[in-house]
Every structure is written in structure tokens, then in C-alpha cells.
Amino acid sequence: MQITATDALDLSQESEQTKEMYGLNQELTASYGRRCLMARRLVERGVRFVQIYIEGQIWDAHSDLEKSLRYSCGKTDKPAAALVKDLKQRGLLDSTLVILGR
Numbered sequence: 001m002q003i004t005a006t007d008a009l010d011l012s013q014e015s016e017q018t019k020e021m022y023g024l025n026q027e028l029t030a031s032y033g034r035r036c037l038m039a040r041r042l043v044e045r046g047v048r049f050v051q052i053y054i055e056g057q058i059w060d061a062h063s064d065l066e067k068s069l070r071y072s073c074g075k076t077d078k079p080a081a082a083l084v085k086d087l088k089q090r091g092l093l094d095s096t097l098v099i100l101g102r
Helices: 002-007 016-021 027-044 065-089
Strands: none
Touching: 002 027, 002 065, 016 027, 027 065
């Protein structure tokens, strides 16, 4: 099981095009993009429940909402869209429920 988990989390096996799609080459989206790509790799391997967390509490905004929400959306939108698109392209969206809560 440990070997399988290690393989699932090894993003070096992904194409540059896939890494670009998830935003791994951009500082703003890289962290969340890695998490979304790992989630797709886990789903491919039959993991039945995957939950993605983001560092910090970027959605807990109480002031300067426009700036805060622009930052949060900028950090998460590209990777989240890539995850859904990637699941669909691979035929995994038919059997995967994706819930995005912010």
C-alpha cells in the first residue's frame, strides 16, 4: 500500500501540459494545483473519498472582501477547473461526485 501511495503522489510522471493545466508553474496556483492533481491521481487508483484542503483559511474573509476574494479565487479557480476537466477527459467524472465548498 505504501508503494502505491507513493506512486499516486509522484507528480513527476505527469506531462508538462498537465502540470500547466493545473497551474503548477505559477506561484499563486502551484500549491492548490498540486493538491488537485494528487486528488485526480488518487481517484484514478480507486480511492473512494478524497478531500482537498488549502493552506490557511483564505475563504474566511471579514474585511477588504474584494481583494481577499480575488486572491482566493485566483489561487483556486484554475486548479479546480483543471481537476473537473481532467476527470471528464479520463471518463472519471461519470462516477465521481465533485463538491466545491468555499
